[in-house]
Amino acid sequence: MAHSRGEKMENKESLGHVNINLVDVVNNERINEKYHLINSRNGKLQLEIKWNTV
Numbered sequence: 001m002a003h004s005r006g007e008k009m010e011n012k013e014s015l016g017h018v019n020i021n022l023v024d025v026v027n028n029e030r031i032n033e034k035y036h037l038i039n040s041r042n043g044k045l046q047l048e049i050k051w052n053t054v
Contacts (some may be wrong), residue, residue: 018041025051
């Protein structure tokens with residue numbers, strides 16, 4: 001479900017979370033990984049993050 005900036009997701013059940021090391025993102029300028037959701041039985045997340053210095 002896509003949300004515009006500033007729009008809140010209310011009353012949604014958490015499916016889990018991931019921990020991402022920001023230092024790795026900054027040093028590599030990009031990550032594209034699959035993560036297993038923490039506190040989830042079988043949840044997975046495909047995530048791509050790009051770091052651009054301005």
